[in-house]
Amino acid sequence: MDLDSMDCTSIMDVTDGEEIQQDRHSYASVSKHHSNNSNANAASGLLPTTTSVHELLECPVCTNSMYPPIHQCHNGHTLCSTCKTRVHNRCPTCRQELGDIRCLALEKVAESLELPCKYMSLGCPEIFPYYSKLKHETVCNFRPYNCPYAGSECAVMGDIPFLVAHLRDDHKVDMHSGCTFNHRYVKSNPREVENATWMLTVFHCFGQYFCLHFEAFQLGMAPVYMAFLRFMGDETEARNYNYSLEVGGYGRKLIWEGTPRSVRDSHRKVRDSHDGLIIQRNMALFFSGGDRKELKLRVTGRIWKEQQQSGGGACIPNLS
16 A cells, blocks of 8 residues: 655756866856946945846846845956855856855945745735845745655745645545545554555545654654644634544454644654554554454544534535
8 A cells, every 4th residue: 555656856956067068158148247336336326227126136047036145256357156056156147256256336236126926926025125025925825835755855836726626636535525534554564664655645625635644663663654634724723623533343443533733743743743543553453353463444534624523523524
């Protein structure tokens, strides 16, 4: 029942001089205008227009806005601190060594500006001063989500509809509609415990998506099995829902109730906080019955909205 790992390709950084030389002509003209005209205006005290200010602060390599520290070469070509590392301390325009020269005039301009959130294209309407903008972007509700699949180091990011399609099409994750679930997990050799996800199932319920994880891992010296639910959305939305998990057999039962964690929290963070139903191996084998040589666990559960708990739940499950 183990899921196969999938390797996802991420965009590679510029790492060598040949790549930089090939890309040089695509931004050389921008760099020349950027350093010779805009920097001269800033240094001489001229007040540029809003459009030229944004052009002034655009890094010619990555095209993102530059923030302190802003570096420049001896010829006045500027670039951001991130790209300075990528180009191995060589100016991508004139190939001179960059050194540690800072462009203080541009840094003062950057600190005085109010700029839109970098997730503006994803729907964020906020505008912030320079330092507040950076802080906001680390917690912006419109920032993309990481892929919640835990069976591989997947680097895919996107909004929830995109990730649902990605999980279904690329990771072949099972998709279900409904607010109740009844899953049977079987493993032929329960004494082989690996730090790997066994199963991820996605549920569509109340118009939202939830990820049910079930896996085996080592907790100290003891192997354990764990099931938990994550909400595909932000933490504030996740608090509107509760869920329960139940496993048992032969007159014994373990029940877990809690609030699903947001997929903003990584799979490992949730697992290592033990925020879910944890089953010790001996208890799991007891629930499985037989000769204790095969794991057979049936995990049932349901999802409900907090305000609907007393009403017995208003969502009619559809597991077709």
